[in-house]
Amino acid sequence: MIEFKDVTKTFDSKQGTVHAVQDVNLKIEDGHIYGIVGYSGAGKSTLIRMLNGLETPTSGSVNIDEVEISALTGAKLRAQRHKIGMIFQHFNLLWSRTVLENIMFPLEIAGNSKADAKQKAAHLAELVGLSGRENAYPAELSGGQKQRVGIARALANDPQILLSDEATSALDPQTTDEVLDLLLDINKKLNLTIVLITHEMHVIRKIADHVAVMEDGKIVEQGPVLEVFKRPQQAVTKRFVNEEVTPSLTETTAVVDQLLAKYPKGTIVQLTFHGDQAQLPIVSEMLKQYTLDLNIIEGAIHQTQEGAIGSLYIQISGDQSQINGALAYLQKMRVETEVLNRE
Numbered sequence: 001m002i003e004f005k006d007v008t009k010t011f012d013s014k015q016g017t018v019h020a021v022q023d024v025n026l027k028i029e030d031g032h033i034y035g036i037v038g039y040s041g042a043g044k045s046t047l048i049r050m051l052n053g054l055e056t057p058t059s060g061s062v063n064i065d066e067v068e069i070s071a072l073t074g075a076k077l078r079a080q081r082h083k084i085g086m087i088f089q090h091f092n093l094l095w096s097r098t099v100l101e102n103i104m105f106p107l108e109i110a111g112n113s114k115a116d117a118k119q120k121a122a123h124l125a126e127l128v129g130l131s132g133r134e135n136a137y138p139a140e141l142s143g144g145q146k147q148r149v150g151i152a153r154a155l156a157n158d159p160q161i162l163l164s165d166e167a168t169s170a171l172d173p174q175t176t177d178e179v180l181d182l183l184l185d186i187n188k189k190l191n192l193t194i195v196l197i198t199h200e201m202h203v204i205r206k207i208a209d210h211v212a213v214m215e216d217g218k219i220v221e222q223g224p225v226l227e228v229f230k231r232p233q234q235a236v237t238k239r240f241v242n243e244e245v246t247p248s249l250t251e252t253t254a255v256v257d258q259l260l261a262k263y264p265k266g267t268i269v270q271l272t273f274h275g276d277q278a279q280l281p282i283v284s285e286m287l288k289q290y291t292l293d294l295n296i297i298e299g300a301i302h303q304t305q306e307g308a309i310g311s312l313y314i315q316i317s318g319d320q321s322q323i324n325g326a327l328a329y330l331q332k333m334r335v336e337t338e339v340l341n342r343e
Helices: 044-051 074-081 099-109 114-127 143-154 173-190 201-207 225-230 235-245 249-262 275-279 282-289 320-332
Strands: 002-013 016-028 033-037 059-064 084-088 161-165 193-198 210-215 218-224 267-274 293-304 307-317 336-339
Touching: 002 044, 016 044, 016 218, 033 044, 033 173, 033 201, 044 059, 044 161, 044 193, 084 143, 099 114, 099 143, 114 143, 143 173, 161 173, 173 193, 173 201, 193 201, 201 225, 201 235, 210 225, 210 235, 218 225, 218 235, 225 235, 225 267, 225 293, 225 307, 267 320, 282 320, 307 320, 320 336
Parallel strands: 033 193, 033 210, 084 161, 161 193
Antiparallel strands: 002 016, 002 059, 210 218, 267 307, 267 336, 293 307
């Protein structure tokens, strides 16, 4: 288990003391995929650097299986780092080496024979989907293939923990999903603990089972991903969740404005469904019970590792008592309902 206990990290600058991380307490169970999300400057990268000993806490402790990383030095720290693999945003590959040679590099550093290193690297290349590309150079690879090399290299020393620092933020959406699917597959096959550092809630939603939200060096919210998506408490968390589950917000806003101009007496409602609700005909059942005109503006369903989250914008028009009855019905069905009033 990974545990951060009352961890604070400060830096001195010309402008004074910078509190990069403040009073962080966090537990990550073995075998989980744990996401740490925050905007630029939130402190998440500093946090992950303390996990592999690249930074030392100003106060507090960082522990892996009850070993205090922040207290290790020299050979003991190097031995601990062998248990931690890391993948990076910009791949950090050796451009003069082939795919196979890049994967072999940490094995050579660890003292493995060339034959053993080559055999293991070939196995890892197959594991990450690079069979047939072993002799290619990084310049000949796509972004997704480069990141697959980075993942294979990070797995070379059989780590217990894999750290991902914005590993998909330089990739296009389709390639991002392919890499995330690979990480999920590796997690299941190897029972590997994965810690994701990201500013993209899509990454969290797709493969993480738990998430911590950071802002100004503090963890402001944490919990199972589905619960955080269902009921975000902090403003920054709501912003992240809305960016992921609210479809095309700018375009939706324009359509809402147009509908309100055309039907000023209509009521625009945002509905949020969770879990099994996303599969039920709740809206159609509502129309059977209440006499209303309905326009579906836009909607989407997203999957998390724990269940589905759906969002839907609708416009309902009709007698106010019928509208009130419909809203009450939606709330009875435990659908999160927000009436969007625009002046």
